[in-house]
Amino acid sequence: MLTKEEVVKLATLARIELTETEVEKFQRELSTVLDYVEELQQVNIDGVEEVSQVTGLVNVQRSDVAVLASNVDAIKGQAPELKDGYYKVKAIL
Template identity: 40%
Template sequence: MAQISRDDVAHLAQLARIEMSEAELETMAGELAVIVDSIASISQVAGDDVPATSHPIALSNVFREDVVGETLSNEQALSGAPDVQDGRFKVPAILDEEQ
């Protein structure tokens, strides 16, 4: 089993600015050791004859022809808007300054 010390975890927690109790540091050290061992065992199985994969099932993109369909007129699109100005949706300003 890989050795991840409590001090290693405390150092990482400090770098990440995560406050951890003594009990959490001890627990996390054990959990990280299990994760490191798991990755090491997978690395032993994957040899030069095993191709690298990003996904276990081959993926392919499905494209459709881009055809313009029925569209709304400007009046139809704005018909349910609570506020309209100059043919556009009018929304409250989110910035204090004008830009």
């Protein structure tokens, strides 16, 4: 079972604010999921290479060429707050 402190730490890492009730709820539910996957520890994986790309592609690259985007206004228009054409965020200092 995860501790409350662990759940709070995970929520902080994931940048999700939780209420006290939610901490308890997710403590139970995350523990259920982690118990569920526990059986995986029994599988013999000696010498097995982990999957990195399922169909076997390696280092696919494209040429580094700039492409003109015609939808800059539509993209910026989705921002909750703009100032002088820049995204506006809270002061960080």
